[in-house]
Amino acid sequence: SQTIHQWPATLVQPVGSPLSLECTVEGTSNPNLYWYRQAAGRGLQLLFYSVGIGQISSEVPQNLSASRPQDRQFILSSKKLLLSDSGFYLCACQPYSGNTIYFGEGSWLTVV
Amino acid sequence: EDKVVQSPLSLVVHEGDTVTLNCSYEVTNFRSLLWYKQEKKAPTFLFMLTSSGIEKKSGRLSSILDKKELFSILNITATQTGDSAIYLCAVRSTGRRALTFGSGTRLQVQP
Numbered sequence: 350s351q352t353i354h355q356w357p358a359t360l361v362q363p364v365g366s367p368l369s370l371e372c373t374v375e376g377t378s379n380p381n382l383y384w385y386r387q388a389a390g391r392g393l394q395l396l397f398y399s400v401g402i403g404q405i406s407s408e409v410p411q412n413l414s415a416s417r418p419q420d421r422q423f424i425l426s427s428k429k430l431l432l433s434d435s436g437f438y439l440c441a442c443q444p445y446s447g448n449t450i451y452f453g454e455g456s457w458l459t460v461v
Numbered sequence: 462e463d464k465v466v467q468s469p470l471s472l473v474v475h476e477g478d479t480v481t482l483n484c485s486y487e488v489t490n491f492r493s494l495l496w497y498k499q500e501k502k503a504p505t506f507l508f509m510l511t512s513s514g515i516e517k518k519s520g521r522l523s524s525i526l527d528k529k530e531l532f533s534i535l536n537i538t539a540t541q542t543g544d545s546a547i548y549l550c551a552v553r554s555t556g557r558r559a560l561t562f563g564s565g566t567r568l569q570v571q572p
Contacts, residue, residue: 381558391564391565392565393551395561400558443558449495450495452497
């Protein structure tokens with residue numbers, strides 16, 4: 350079964366600083382990969398998804414970007430963080446042959 | 462645009478109670494509905510439903526889908542404090558690669 354590693358687990362960054370959250374997947378090949386954000390006590394908002402290396406689809410306009418340099422690596426970035434970027438970021442994976450999405454442990458981002 | 466609405470938003474019960482969580486949806490070309498439990502960090506998968514009227518069951522948890530009325534329920538019987546969590550409902554439509562989530566129901570089970 351697949352394992353999703355996500356880091357860092359917790360991050361406190363000043364406004365205007367850059368961001369890099371990394372996600373790697375083990376146990377599956379050619380998965381669909383996702384970045385979701387969850388505001389406190391709320392549902393999950395899809396930010397980006399990727400069906401393959403270098404293929405990124407963005408769901409909402411924002412100052413975040415995503416990249417998939419390798420099949421099982423997905424990176425969420427920002428050049429300049431805003432206060433509104435604070436939240437809980439979840440990387441998720443759908444195995445190539447599956448219908449269920451599985452989540453990493455998440456990264457808490459606080460922009461101060 | 463796909464839409465998922467969960468109710469209630471929050472719920473406080475006592476151990477031993479039975480609870481029913483609701484999820485209604487509006488999607489184009491429905492494919493499946495999924496339930497997740499989120500305690501502290503990562504949501505964990507509970508059920509995936511694709512057909513109406515077929516109950517999925519796991520221990521004290523069960524779920525059923527009504528594709529005609531466009532909703533699903535998640536039942537938890539004999540609740541325990543360990544059931545305290547946010548329960549998320551999500552739907553997938555054909556042609557869409559990602560899940561659309563509801564805002565979740567926060568369940569608190571008191572001893």
